[in-house]
Amino acid sequence: MTATVKYDEVEVGQEIPAAEYRVRRVNLVMYAGASGDFNPIHWNERFAKAVGLPDVIAHGMYTMAQGGRFVTDWAGDPAAVVDYGVRFSSMVVVPDDDEGATITVSGVVEEKLDDQRVVVGLTARADDAQVLSKARAVVRLA
Template identity: 65%
Template sequence: MAAQVRYEDVAAGAELPVLTTRVTRDTLVRYAGASGDFNPIHWNERFAKEVGLPDVIAHGMFTMATAIRAVTDWAGDPGAVVEYGVRFTKPVVVPNDDQGAEIEVRGKVAAKLDDEARTVRVDLTVTSGGQKVLGMSRAVVKLA
C-alpha cells in the first residue's frame, strides 16, 4: 500500500495519478459472482440489445468502485474516504473481444474543506470510449 498522503502536502488543484482499468466480459462475470448481480444486461448480448442497449454493459457499481480506487490508491488508505457520490451518465459498453473496454479515471483536489478535520474534496472525471460515464463524481477524503 502506498504511503498515506498528508493534508499539509496537498493543495487545491493537485492532480491524482491517472488510473486506467481494462474491463472484459470475464471481469463482468467475476464481478457478478462477487456481487450477486446476475442481471443479463451484464453478460447476455442478445438480451442487452433487446432492451435497447448497444451491447453488454459493466455494472454501475463496478464502474463506481473502479473510479474510487483512484482516490484510495492516491490517499494510501481505503478508510480515508468519508463520502462518495456519482451520477451515472452513460454505460460502459464491454464488447465480446479480447480488448473489452477501458475505464479512465482522472482526479483533482477541488478544495481543502476543513483544516481541523483534514478533509479535501476530490473531483473525478471518469470516461470510457471517449465518453464521460460518471458525472458529479466527488469524494470527501480525510488525509493523514
C-alpha cells in the first residue's frame, strides 16, 4: 500500500485536521488483553481511586497508539511512519458511562526532509489537558 498524501502537495506549516477517538472502558480491557498490561488502574475503578487516581485511566501506550493511528490515517499507509515518539504529560481519565473519554489529536507539518519524508508534530488532548507532549512522527510520503 502506498501513502495517499503526496510529498509535493505538503507544505511546512500545513495543519492536519483534528480527529476524535472515543475511549470506553471496554477498549481498555481489550487493550489489556492485547498488550498483557492488566494493571487494575486501567479497569478497576475502586482500585484506581484507592491509589489516588480520579478514576480508571487509559494505558499510556493506548493513548500513544491513538496518535499513531491519527498519522497513519492521514498518510494512508501504516508503513509510511518511519519514526514516532512521545512523552506522556497527563492521564486520560475514562469514566464508567456511555460517553467514556475522548482523545482529540491534531497535527502540523513541521519540516520537510529528504527522501520524501516529513516531520509531523502532534497535539493530543483529553478533557482540556494535553496528554502527549513532544509528540513527533517522521512519515515517508508518496
